[in-house]
Amino acid sequence: MNVVQLLHASVVRDPSHACLKFKRDGQYETLTYAEVWQRILRFASALQHLGVQPGDSVAIMAETSPAWMICDFAILSLGAVVVPVYPSLPPAEAAYILQNADAAYFIADHAAMVADLEGAWPHSLRAVIVLNGDTTASSKPVYEFSSLLEDDTYSPVDPAVIDRIPTDSLATIVHTSGTSGRPKGVMLSHRNITSNLEACLAVTPVHRDDVTLSYLPLSHILERTVGHYCVLTAGATIAYAEGIEHIQENLREVSPTLLVTVPRLLEKVYTGIQQKVERAPRPIRHLLRSSARHSPLRRTLANALVYTKLRAVFGGRMRGIISGGAGLAQSIAAFYQEAGIPVCEGYGMTETAPVIAVNRLDDIHPGTVGRPLPNVEVLLAADGELLVRGPNVMRGYYHDPLSTDEAIDREGWLHTGDIAAIEGGYVRIVERKKHLIVLATGKNVSPFPIENAISLSPYIADAVLVGDERKYVTCLLVPDFAALSSKASQSGLGESDFSNWLNHPDIRRLLQREVQTAVAQFTEFERPKRALLIASPFSLDSGELTPTLKVKAKLVTQKYQTAIDQMYEGIGYLDIYGSPELGLEQGAAHVESDVVDPPLQRARDDGERELSAPAEKRRRPTRWMWTTVASLVVACALCGVAAAKVHVPKSLDLLGTIRNVHHNNDQINLENRNIVDGMNTVKNLSSLTPQMAGQLSTLDAGLIQQNHTLQQLTDLSEQEIGLSHQFGSVAASLHRDLSSISQTTSQQSNSVSAMRDTAATLASRAAAMEKTNQQMAQKLQQATGTTQQISTEVP
Template sequence: MQQEAGIRLSDSVKDIPNLVQALFRNVERRPEKTALAYKAGGGWREISYRELGERVERFAAGMAALGVERGDRMALMSANRPEWAISDYAIQSLGAATVPIYPTLEPHQIEHILEDSEARAVIVENEELLRRVREVQEDFPVVVMDDAFTGENEKTLRFESVYRSGEERPKEDWREVWGGIGRDEVATILYTSGTTGAPKGVILTHDNILSNIEGIVEAVPLRPEDVFLSLLPLSHIFERTAGQFVALTLGCSIYYAESIEKVPENLREVRPTVVPSVPRLYEKMYDRVQQRLSQGPALRRKLAAAAIAAGREKYRLRLRGREPGAWLRFKLGLFERLVFNKIREATGGRLRFFVSGGAKLEAEIGEFFYAAGVPILEGYGLTETSPVISCNRLGREKFGTVGLPLFNVEVRIGEHGEIQTRGPHVMRGYFNLPEETEAAFTEDGWFKTGDIGEIDDEGYLKITDRLKNLIVLSTGKNVAPQPIETKLVTMPHISQAVLLGDGRKYVSALIVPDYEAVRNRLATDAAPAELAEDERVRELIQKDIDTACAEFADYERPKKFALLAREFSQEEGELTPTLKVKMRVVQERYAGQIERLYAGS
């Protein structure tokens, strides 16, 4: 485990009473080091720990002058930017709780969270988000981050105005206030985005999150020198814990990606050492690499295939506790110069590892990046568990699993194969929902995750599916869609896949082709809508389905499929912020296509 001044990092976290103290320890130890950075005017602007601490203090004083105090709730709705972290820590420093709201939510969803959480006010990024709030809450207090905003009034303040107010009127007892916040106090209430049902407010304490940080730094070799690229929404607990709280507790630097589209460019500019993300990013990277290799000269394709095969051979030897022989070591050294270093250069050249969470990572993708010297550490957890329950360890990865439980986390397999967990990482409960809170736990106090899984003989946890996701065919057969969908999206011409069939005779699928790959294969510039009706495309997709599903039982394989002309998206309400498919929305939107798949059956 990495050391800092002779102390294990996990042990040093145990002494911290709250998340604000965790930040200010580094304000004192590393005042001039870069804490946050963002892109502006064509370059990266950096904020030191000292400056971050000053901004948090001034904004907190400004909010205190507006009446925010211990026990309040403050909503926060913005894309990732420095003001997000400043607001989050400032809110908590007053003994209040941060209530994140995804900036992609619709007005009625925003209204539900503001009312249900009993938020005192909401901090929003820009006028567009202000407009959404005002559609449902005309007089609700709002603070707007964007410097360009000019419509300030009694109920709508500029972030800068609140900040300047705190600068002019410091809160004299501020350090005493946050110094007195205990681990058992509420740090945040997060509303589960969910693929079904109304969002519920998950109450997490400072101890929940700090205990999770302890477990993470015991399992993963993080160090203060690490540079994080932040690209998942901070509104989600995965990025908030793994990409913000862990980084700023250990004294690392965080660079905010400009957008998902700009990630490839930002990777090369920032040259991060750690990047937390969801499997969708790695699937797209994998597809692009495979596509470029398929278009290259025959010799290059053979060389790349041989290099990946050698890397996978090394991984499989390691699983059996064996080291590569002389011939394999020679090949790996050769491929390192000719193939692997080019893949790593695309990530900036100094990436130590990716972190994957939020959904299942296909083992094939994990093995591919391992072979290229870009390891992916897949983990597992939920909002209710702060979030990490388990994760793979660097050098001990077992792809197809979500690794070993954290040292301070208990895991067991309960009734119906459900994964259950117990420990300091588990939420206090759902806000104002005592019955739902009680239903989330077993009689003996274990949290019910709702996921189906198993623990292998080495203690590694494997996720099979969600209990609610199981497809029960009219024949009585049960189908777990997640492993099949995950396998399908690794195919060269498939971008997204959703399995259907609950209550039906057979499984079918909605497929979004990878239209760029399809165009290249068919040497055409046709639009997606036209390609979705092209029989040649159907033949390509059918071959991909046959290949992907060869390992599954006959009743698990899609018998029919429909091609969609565009990808599922958050903007259309079909994906959660962590890119999980909202089945109810998709089934309603594509009801016609689905019924045609079962016509006459």
């Protein structure tokens, strides 16, 4: 069956059941399956009247709504191809997708989108449709969605037309998020999608009475496949949120039983709860932070104070949450599980329509993405990359055969680009292959778990690890300014003067402590040593977030490259393990440590920790000096007692105790002298730092030049590969043409021989006929002579 047939089966099975719910004038309204189906057929007829043909690409750039869903199925019912475009994309990126997909028709949310793209239409575009509000002037014909839907002149399309759509025909071109370069158009057939639907519903059943709340963009393949196609195939109900800013209110109104989401929403709810726990009295805070599973009292307290309220936040009926699009921290998944809200974390790609693996509701393993779907094969390559094969794997990238060949090998394995581990059949994603940080020391650092741990802090919104080809790891931090507002007001800082916030010692000390706590579980070389504090949150508008709310790490590091370089040079940073003011006032002095050998660095770190220790610790030698003086006084007194031959009990042998104290004091003085000698050695060796820094700078310049040269060689190699493919195609074509010519020539030679034989036969027959004619002429002459003789003899 194709995608539209699956929906039609639900319509036939229960036409009066609630299909879609949406907010209008402050109240939720309902459309039944029969009503939705009639709208789909009517709009399909209107599209057909406008000229939409099977195989045409129709782009949809709009917010999630019933209209989006109706457009989607209407286009598919005509055998045309749906091209989703995120409504949050800048006009230039949207224009690129329309151009890349050869869009013939464009459906926009409102007229402003049409105006933004005017002048950037692809040559293939024929018409534009606006879903909401008035139309606008354009160089292309523009139509209103409501007018097309309500026009009685368009008779509904015959439902039988959907049965003629081949399952292997192209259904949609979904572009990748572009986190690692230009978006690529993923070609998914009806079979790619339906095979994924069947497998997902087999392991995570959706019931007729289930209700989901849809808030993710339908441009997101996870929401479209799992949040829509799966739900509609099962005959359940979809309710649409009014937007992420109203989702808490909509959750209470709809009381969904299922939710498809990305981890960011779950993380925000979790950090909000942690902030409230932070404000609770200390005994309660201690109990809540302990594992509730080990004590009935803790479990009861956590349920009464936290879990009951958490379940109410999600509407009170939630039986399962499907999380995908990015990794979810194990601690967060375990927290929701303990609260009675199972979170089924899954994993997939746009290229796999999209689900590859998912945790089952009755078999959740936090920290993993579950088992592969029943019809999906997985395999680990030699370097740990996850390979996938199955009926859900894409047909390829649109207009990009080279990238397709790179992604799918000859045996049909899709190379995901993700490093993974398979433990007892459960898949655990380690990191994107391209995101691994390779330090100058040769050690590999996986950014995701570290960034995730840091971002779990209630005071940190985002973290991006940096350190490729550097000696140590640093990070970019975006504080959660809303969470820091109370701290800022206590320090007398302005409401939105975020730059001053990040320069205040109390704020810096707080962030420093949060990062230290978050990364304590990781090895020393994985922990960031410095942080660059970002005063403006990452956003979609700035291009730093993908439409699925993932940070574009490559773009962010490029944007802040100058500041990152300065951070490594000791300017404008937060020292994670030093003084909170160090990066602002003493950064230049601290930069020397960047080029010192590891053993010397450890000695210097020890010295710096000693110098930065609290004053009372640094005053220990003074206290020991007074202790020594007091000990001498007591010793003299005891000597006097001994001279008087007064018996001292063994338990009161203070003289022996003082001897031990003296001995310990001598040992401490010796250690102090060793530390001073070590620090002097460090001071003497530090004079070599500028020379080493110069040598490293020269080496860095050489490496940069080599990298530039290698990049040029890589580009040339890619060009040569492209030319080779082109030459190969041309050679194959020439070979086919020559074979055809050779075959034709052979046929012509045979024909010529046959013609020669025929001509010889005809010549022979002509000669025979000529001879016969001569004989007949002779006989005719004889007959004529005889006739004349007879005529003379006859009277």
